[in-house]
Amino acid sequence: MSYKHYLDDVLSYVRSHHEYRARTLNLIASENIASPTVRKILSSDLGHRYAVGFLYSRMYHGTRYIDRIEELVGYLARKLFRCEHVNHIPVSGTLANLIMMDACLQPGDVLAAVSVLDGGHSSFKECSRVRGVSMVPLPFDEETYNIDVDASIKLIHRISPKLVLLGASEFLFPHPVAELRDAVSEVNGILAYDSAHVLGLIAGGKFQDPLREGAEIVTGSTHKTFFGPQGGIILCKRQFSEAIDNSALKLVNNHHINRVAALAAALCEMLEFGEKYAEQTVRNAKALAESLYERGINVLCPDLGFTESHQVLFDVGKGKAKNITGILEDANIITNPTPLPHDNSDMDMSGVRLGVQEITRLGMKESEMVFIAELISKVLGGVSSSKIKTEVADLLSKFQSIHYSFDDGLPAYDVFL
Numbered sequence: 001m002s003y004k005h006y007l008d009d010v011l012s013y014v015r016s017h018h019e020y021r022a023r024t025l026n027l028i029a030s031e032n033i034a035s036p037t038v039r040k041i042l043s044s045d046l047g048h049r050y051a052v053g054f055l056y057s058r059m060y061h062g063t064r065y066i067d068r069i070e071e072l073v074g075y076l077a078r079k080l081f082r083c084e085h086v087n088h089i090p091v092s093g094t095l096a097n098l099i100m101m102d103a104c105l106q107p108g109d110v111l112a113a114v115s116v117l118d119g120g121h122s123s124f125k126e127c128s129r130v131r132g133v134s135m136v137p138l139p140f141d142e143e144t145y146n147i148d149v150d151a152s153i154k155l156i157h158r159i160s161p162k163l164v165l166l167g168a169s170e171f172l173f174p175h176p177v178a179e180l181r182d183a184v185s186e187v188n189g190i191l192a193y194d195s196a197h198v199l200g201l202i203a204g205g206k207f208q209d210p211l212r213e214g215a216e217i218v219t220g221s222t223h224k225t226f227f228g229p230q231g232g233i234i235l236c237k238r239q240f241s242e243a244i245d246n247s248a249l250k251l252v253n254n255h256h257i258n259r260v261a262a263l264a265a266a267l268c269e270m271l272e273f274g275e276k277y278a279e280q281t282v283r284n285a286k287a288l289a290e291s292l293y294e295r296g297i298n299v300l301c302p303d304l305g306f307t308e309s310h311q312v313l314f315d316v317g318k319g320k321a322k323n324i325t326g327i328l329e330d331a332n333i334i335t336n337p338t339p340l341p342h343d344n345s346d347m348d349m350s351g352v353r354l355g356v357q358e359i360t361r362l363g364m365k366e367s368e369m370v371f372i373a374e375l376i377s378k379v380l381g382g383v384s385s386s387k388i389k390t391e392v393a394d395l396l397s398k399f400q401s402i403h404y405s406f407d408d409g410l411p412a413y414d415v416f417l
Contacts (some may be wrong), residue, residue: 015415022385022400022413024332025372025392027309029197030169030321030353032227033362034344035269035405036314038262040230043416047258051126069261076267077233082202083211083218083415085241088234089248089255090262093196093221094123094316098130099162099251100219100234103243106189106319107132109162110157114138114147116346117339119170121194136161143339145301149176152181152309159189166215167194170338170353174208174299180410181214190240191219198309199233200225200357203270204278207309211235217244225310225357227404228266231257269405277404281310287366288312291373297380299353300340315340316380321349324380331388333372333381363398364411371395 026033034042050057051066051290055074058067070088077086090096105111111128114120115137124273128135136159139151164184166175166410184191193210199220201207210218218235222228234244248255248346270277289306292314293299299306300313307313317325321337328335328340356369379388402412 004365007123011417014417018415023393023396024334025333025375025396026319026358027354027356027372028334028336028358029250029353030221030224031355031358032200032223032225032264033358033402034223034227034229034266034381035407036410036414037407038183038227038229038265040267040416041265042258043057044258044261046261046394047256049257051257052249052253054249066257069257069264073260073264073267075332076264076271077235079322080267080271081218083235084238085244086142087234087236087241088231088260089246090219090234090247091252091256092192092230093219093232094121095252096129096221096232097121097165097194097245098127099247100192100217101127101131101133102251103240103247104192104217105133105162107392109404110135111165111375112138112152112159112161113115114168116141117343118341119145119168120194121167121169121403124194136255138164139378140341143147143306145170145172147176147180147186149179152176152180154192156183156187156189157365161189162244163172163192165188165192165194166210167196167198167219169197170311170313171197171309172311172313172349173304174308175210177208177210177215186311190217191215192219194219196221197311199225200227200270200274201278201281201309204274204276204281206275206278206282217241222263222266222281225278226266226270226353227277229262231259231263233263272406273404276362281360282308283366284360284364285310285312285371287369288354288373291370293377295373295377302396307395310355310357310360312356313338313340314352314354315350316352317321318343319348321352327385328376328379330385332377332392333376333379333388359399359405361402363376363401363403364399367394368399383412
């Protein structure tokens with residue numbers, strides 16, 4: 001019996017996926033599109049290799065060029081983020097959080113972070129459980145869609161958390177790093193910041209600068225607003241470097257060297273093009289939010305300008321978000337449902353989350369955001385999905401190339417098979 005036809009199926013599915021996603025408007029806030037160079041590096045021989053151990057001190061031989069790649073990644077990341085130490089070992093943002101907690105916390109310690117209902121990432125709770133740590137939610141102000149500073153300072157003084165973790169998955173506005181720094185210091189705690197969603201905006205200087213504002217450790221994902229390969233990263237003060245590096249070595253046996261090399265390429269792109277990309281991303285998010293609001297959609301935080309990040313959030317009513325995002329998908333508009341602070345649970349979702357970073361990298365600007373808002377409004381108003389699909393395809397036919405890259409103008413969705 002030959003299994004060749006299964007291989008043919010796999011190749012067919014991959015090609016079909018590329019064709020499909022090239023026809024869909026991707027507004028998932030936690031995804032992006034990598035440049036052809038980044039994608040080619042991911043398919044290199046490096047993907048077959050190990051590099052267990054520290055730089056120039058490996059358990060395996062044959063790593064002379066891997067060491068050079070990893071040394072370069074550290075240099076580029078330190079230069080981009082102006083940080084004292086970088087650890088690129090985590091293969092995901094969640095694992096970056098787990099490594100940080102393993103390095104900084106002991107079982108029985110207390111962590112304060114944003115809850116899932118208030119927009120925090122599920123990894124905050126999940127990683128704290130793995131480490132045997134109690135997580136206490138930071139007070140949240142639904143009106144400003146941000147951490148309540150005064151209430152949080154009182155909480156910090158009352159419970160003396162070992163680690164205070166800012167950052168979120170629903171992340172419209174900069175978090176109060178500077179405002180909470182002194183309170184955390186007074187209880188001998190560590191102030192950390194999960195930049196998973198906004199790492200690319202931070203790199204481009206268009207959101208906030210948590211390290212300069214007082215964060216001692218910053219975790220992140222390298223594939224959301226940062227347009228690299230999927231993976232995680234940790235930026236920290238030098239005093240935490242040894243503990244974090246040791247925890248990373250303990251928890252990750254193979255950190256996927258092809259990913260590390262691809263990250264080096266993305267760091268070069270971000271150093272060269274990041275400021276313009278981040279600026280346009282925020283401008284696009286604001287334009288999309290305002291255009292949706294003008295069409296009667298209940299976009300969050302109109303009095304605050306809707307957003308300062310890549311994200312837009314709107315409320316479709318109790319428990320309706322999953323159905324609404326399904327209808328949007330039928331029209332080839334890809335989004336995701338999300339809980340809002342007033343929901344009863346993280347399964348009772350009333351919010352829809354949008355992100356504009358991928359379509360920004362395709363070259364879209366404010367005028368396209370107005371058109372996209374009109375398409376979403378039509379879908380919510382009951383216009384047939386087949387009609388909207390045609391309009392989505394017409395729009396995307398003009399935006400099939402990568403931008404903010406040394407590969408500027410090359411096809412964005414080609415499949416290298």
